[in-house]
Amino acid sequence: SQQGEEDPQALSIQEGENATMNCSYKTSINNLQWYRQNSGRGLVHLILIRSNEREKHSGRLRVTLDTSKKSSSLLITASRAADTASYFCATPEGGSEKLVFGKGTKLTVNP
Amino acid sequence: DGGITQSPKYLFRKEGQNVTLSCEQNLNHDAMYWYRQDPGQGLRLIYYSQIVNDFQKGDIAEGYSVSREKKESFPLTVTSAQKNPTAFYLCASSIDRSVVFGSGTQLSVL
Numbered sequence: 682s683q684q685g686e687e688d689p690q691a692l693s694i695q696e697g698e699n700a701t702m703n704c705s706y707k708t709s710i711n712n713l714q715w716y717r718q719n720s721g722r723g724l725v726h727l728i729l730i731r732s733n734e735r736e737k738h739s740g741r742l743r744v745t746l747d748t749s750k751k752s753s754s755l756l757i758t759a760s761r762a763a764d765t766a767s768y769f770c771a772t773p774e775g776g777s778e779k780l781v782f783g784k785g786t787k788l789t790v791n792p
Numbered sequence: 793d794g795g796i797t798q799s800p801k802y803l804f805r806k807e808g809q810n811v812t813l814s815c816e817q818n819l820n821h822d823a824m825y826w827y828r829q830d831p832g833q834g835l836r837l838i839y840y841s842q843i844v845n846d847f848q849k850g851d852i853a854e855g856y857s858v859s860r861e862k863k864e865s866f867p868l869t870v871t872s873a874q875k876n877p878t879a880f881y882l883c884a885s886s887i888d889r890s891v892v893f894g895s896g897t898q899l900s901v902l
Contacts, residue, residue: 712889723798723882723893724835769834777842778823778886779850784834 687770687783695791700757702786704770705750713746713753714780716769724769727755760790795819798883798894804902805870805877813868813897815883822887824866828852829880829896838881841866870899877901 688703706713712731716724730737730746730753737744743756757764767787771780796817805811815824823842827835837850841860855874860866866885870877878901883894 714889714891716893721880721896721898723895724884725893726891729889773889778889778891779825779837779840780886780891781837782827782835784832787832 687768687786689786690784691787691789693789693791694760696760696762698760698790700760700764700788700790702755702768702788704753704755704783706753706770706772707751708772710748710772712773713744714771715742715744715753715755716771716782718767718769718785720766727768757788760788762790762792764788764790796883796885796892796894798881798897800897801895803897803899805899806902808872810869810871811899813870813881813883813899815866815868815894816864817866817885817892818864819885819887819892820863821885821892822863823885824860825884825886826850826856826858826866826868827882827884829882835882838868 686705694700714729715727717727718724728739728744730744741758746753767785769782769785771782774781799814825840826838829835836852838856839858841847844863847858847860857869881897884891
């Protein structure tokens with residue numbers, strides 16, 4: 682079952698620009714998580730936002746959550762070439778810790 | 793250093809052969825998971841285990857088997873019944889919403 686869907690599927694920007702990725706989900710959640718994956722590698726946890734939070738920051742990352750629209754966004758400010766990766770949102774299924782992932786957004790930051 | 797280790801990094805399977813992917817964690821996490829990732833796609837859950845000696849099927853369990861005899865270990869066997877096994881396999885473990893992934897195993901068919 683696919684819960685989160687990221688948009689756009691691919692994004693190409695220049696270094697220094699901001700990158701915004703969106704995630705929509707279908708059922709009620711108690712948290713939403715964003716992960717990063719470099720090509721051919723495992724996923725790295727970036728940030729978790731709880732259902733009672735609207736916005737969360739971590740360094741150059743800013744995540745928003747709108748539970749009324751069942752959507753979240755990940756903003757990377759002042760992007761760098763090293764930010765090139767795929768970004769996934771994930772939500773827990775039911776009351777478990779089992780995560781359901783979207784298909785991801787492939788971000789390319791050109792130097 | 794605590795972490796989750798997958799081996800091998802690359803694995804090749806012949807027709808009709810079963811192969812086993814290893815996943816070991818020293819994080820003392822109760823829950824462990826196996827995901828499959830196809831090129832340009834998200835992760836799909838194969839099997840998960842919330843506690844030793846117990847595991848549940850995920851969304852695409854057919855053609856796969858697992859065991860959880862020890863807390864630290866959750867090996868995945870790709871059986872000959874899995875007709876399209878070429879993919880990137882990711883193991884993960886979790887506790888209290890903290891999820892850690894291994895670095896993955898790329899399985900290809902010869």
